[in-house]
Amino acid sequence: MDFLLDEDQLAIKKMARDFVNEEIIPYAREYDEKEEFPFEIHNKLREFGLYNFALPEKFGGPGIDKISHAVIVEELARGCAGITTSVEANSLASYPILVGGTEEQKKKYFGILADGGYSAFALTEPSAGSDVAGMKTTVERAGDEYILNGEKCFITNASYANYYTVLAKLKDAEGSNKFVALIVDRDSEGVNVGPHEKKMGLRSSNTASVTFDEVRVPAANRLGEEGEGFRIFMKALSYARPMVGAQALGIAQGAYEESINYAKERKQFGKPIANFQAIQFMLADMAMQIEASRLLVHKSVWYVQQGKPNIQASSFAKCYASDTAMKVATDAVQIHGGYGFIREYAVEKYFRDAKIMQIYEGTNQIQRVVIAKDILAD
Known part of the structure; x- marks a missing residue:
């Protein structure tokens, strides 16, 4: 059992984070306001090999392990969950073909994605x-x-x-x-x-x-x-749900980082609000919940990597991480006070993006039904 990313995974994480900081975060607000599909950013992601993660290498995929896939998705969602959702839509639509497709179907349709398609x-x-x-x-x-x-x-x-x-x-x-x-x-x-x-x-x-x-x-x-x-579609979802957890994790991480920075800079009563225990406790809870979510996500992804997607682990990861994203984003707005309600500040967008994580690819109520059925089975 090893909780550390290896050198290759750390390098991938750094590349993804640098890309997000330079190519996504500066433009995410503009595309969000205009409600436009950012083709230019998607094309750049393809150029950097940050696309079509579900595709096997022989069909034009990047040839990375599933932990690296989750790490990249987390970093992308830290920059913009909207862009990440469209990136991962290619993965989601690929899973049924991976599960039930023939070699001819994989070659034809994965080839379309590898050539820049959606x-x-x-x-x-x-x-x-x-x-x-x-x-x-x-x-x-x-x-x-x-x-x-x-x-x-x-x-x-x-x-x-x-x-x-x-x-x-x-x-x-x-x-x-x-x-x-x-x-x-x-x-x-x-x-x-x-x-x-x-x-x-x-x-x-x-x-x-x-x-x-x-x-x-x-x-x-x-x-x-x-x-x-x-059966094919349900198995496909068991591959996909851990990555929804990774997206939620990225939203939570981004909101948390914004809150840390703001709490250190914002002063009230003559000192940074980070000095107040009420704020410290909120930040501590954020840190714990994010770390717990990351462990659940990586565990569920590890099962996928072994070729044995685990329904319970996937539901744990998707449900807990998305609940965490909503809680962390809500607290991030609270820490920012009135500024958190203003579009100029990133936490306003994290808050809006977080909600869907509890809804799509199986609502969190359905995840709890799945979990209950599993733990009560003989």
Whole structure:
């Protein structure tokens, strides 16, 4: 058991931190205010090898271990969680292909990402968020094709994705439902993308709905067998949730660092507010919660690295780290007082970005359901 990053991981962490300090933090506020997708920053991230972390090296990925992946995600989210969410959307959409895809599918679709493309993970629906089994998007087999109908919402990178990994229900001749995972090309006839959603946070990340109207998808684009779609997507989420924890950790770390610096500089009653025990206790709690979150995230990522994603560990990491991000960001605004409520100060953005971490890729209430089911099982 070793809690230390090795030399390569430390070098990767430093490179990511330097990039964030120079290329993201100075511009994050501008993109957030304009609600624009920062293509230039994404292109620079690709140039530095800070992209497509889920892709195996032979398919154009950076060839890093999963701990390094988590470290980079934490550093990127410290700079801007919106940008990080769009970066990780490529990873999220890649996991179903990693889990259930053929070598031909991996070569084709990972190649698109390696060449500068985007992808999107299409699971959530207007009436089916936490209740995945209640989804209404359907596919019907028609010879060598599937006909896809339905709507997905809150889809990251929807407007710019070259393809979508989609979960739908298959209606067979007997009327029973099975889940099917498909890769759907953006330029397929019948694929329509809605307007960009106006969000509380993650404003530099693209989010939109996608509708499928009689879309014909080649059977060759099916992931796994008919009926295996739900398992493929749930396993994909077990790979992804630790990285949501890493994003939340980055938000918390950024808010904490801003609070430390502000507390040392801000004076009241003739001395820095860092001298007051009330502030010291808040900062101490932040430090403890962040460290506990980091340990949970790294443990869950370690399981993924061993090829054995652990559902309980993933839920621990995602749930605890995102709760920590919300708590730390809230306290950071409190430490900043009135200035924390002003957009000029970074903690205002950390606060807005933190909330979604408790919601997407499985709400924290669902994480607790998953944990309870696991700990109560025989």
